[in-house]
Amino acid sequence: MYGTSCEKFPADEPVSNMLVDSFGRKHTYLRISLTERCNLRCQYCMPAEGAELTASPQLLSQNEIVRLANLFVSSGVNKIRLTGGEPTVRKDIDDICLQLSKLKGLKTLAMTTNGITLAKKLPRLKECGLSLLNISLDTLVPAKFEFMTRRRGHDRVLNSIDAAIELGYSPVKVNCVVMRGFNYDEICDFVELTREKPINVRFIEFMPFDGNVWNSKKLVPYSEMMDILVRSGKELQRIQDHPTETAKNFRIDGHQGTVSFITSMTEHFCAGCNRLRLLADGNFKVCLFGPSEVSLRDPMRHGADDSELEEIIGAAVKRKKAAHAGMFDLAKTPNRPMIHIGG
Template sequence: MTEQPLTDGFGRRHRDLRVSLTDRCSLRCTYCMPEQGVPWLAKPTLLSTEELLRLVAMAVDLGVTEVRLTGGEPLLRRDLVDVVAGIAAMTGDDGPVEVSMTTNALGLDRVADDLRAAGLARVNISLDTLRPDTFRELARRDRLDDTLRGVRAAAEAGFHPVKLNTVLLRGVNDQEAVDLLAFALEHGYQLRFIEQMPLDAGHTWTRHGMVTGEEILDRLRTAHRLQPVPTRGSAPAELFLVDGGPETVGVIASVTAPFCGACDRLRLTADGQLRTCLFATGETDLRTPLRAGAGDEALQRLVTSALAGKRAGHDIDDPAFLQPPRPMSAIGG
């Protein structure tokens, strides 16, 4: 292995591993999943806790310093607290691994304290609307109160900052940008708006239908002064001070202003496939060799070989761009 084995052909060093714990979800958001008929991953293909922790430990040995748990919905994984504790106990050359989670917060109030005690450092919570009727339209479930209860529970458990992720859809919730920011500012949450990406199961995404990052900023500027924060690094969100700060709002413009040049992320799916890009159409199978008895060095070679083939960017603007066959729920955010 080289001294920095997770450096790709463009000099990008990868420190962030996104781990999908399940492809199942308790909501059916229109920009992610169909209302019914979802072909779930077969249970025997899913990584066990022991297998998952071994692959994460192998990645930490290669230089990963942060692990983000995603889904589907990670709260649906019954051994979530054990997974968090196992990863939080890992230490790499740069110190202890930081464990975070992206969630819809349904049921978070029941386990927030346990997750905090197990070593979970941060939570990102999806919240696309503050209106019950719009929530039902977007998520196809009447669960806004449960989501807000989970948001409050995260703050009460000591997670700081609690980050909120919002996807605006044209003609659905795009008029709520200012209201959502006011809600976040009032409660001390950090809001991040995310451009809708071509990762929906129905492949209905269109560029015209997407609310762009610039449109979001224009809406926010009707009520607030926004000042760009100069230092971004490898973070996906471009941050802006709100009315002089210190509060900020972020915009993740993956489509119109991609940040591929600073990408430091790898993804492991719930069924043990390594993805070097959220939009990749190919994957590297780690589950099969793992179950066949491959040693850590052999698995690490598969990871570094996959990373060597990582492309410079996702090429969404290329006319030849193909949407990944897996939807977001089966990839992990």
């Protein structure tokens, strides 16, 4: 009833053959994980015992990140999102943003953050070209926050959301992973955040990754979330989405902000996928849920020139599958913890 098709790509997005897969999908969006480290220990992201982190010398340096980003942007990528771990724990985050924002052809420099230390860093990050912001928050109840993240800081996340609004970010996107038995009862409360503020609440279906004890019973399908809002009396109006949009977006009468649903499990959007991932250790990943990775760090450190790197990237993109495995197959597919892959 609420679905949408994402099967056609805009013809006016010029990209090199390196970024076009065998199904004709043009990849203009690159997610770069800056670090595997995080100042939270979210249960759906990291195993309780923690995750073994890559040694610092094996992570991409600032110069390596910028070199690879420039290679992608010069080939047609027009949006970069910085992720982690938690990207703000990286000490050179300002310089990375400044250099990336100067890349010719880049239209959007975004970041996904947990918001713990964001408020004090955001003014400088905005000066350095950060143009779009997603802040993760899975509960409006402080005690639940501490249970889920195994850390304190709920009030700091809320302060960061307000700080972003004050600095003019519009909308401020708030990512909420919905889990039955945890925050299922807060869906309507999250929607209320959008009433008076330019906030886009993004409800995300719970997804399986190594160590997060995924259980299909925890999954709250998009259709069920919609039913909850409709029964509560919310009048949702569908927004026309870009063909590569991962979210199903809605306006609500009387609300300044908007509500979105990311339906990775129940209504995948693989046909319109334009995303690629560069991990903190320099591995290149063409699908969030696919186990296949190829190193760009190693050939780069062994002297590969840009044309050789482009060949490696292009070959990986051409191997991208038409769609990820089904929901239950994904749960059995080996994949790294989300802390390694990047949000």
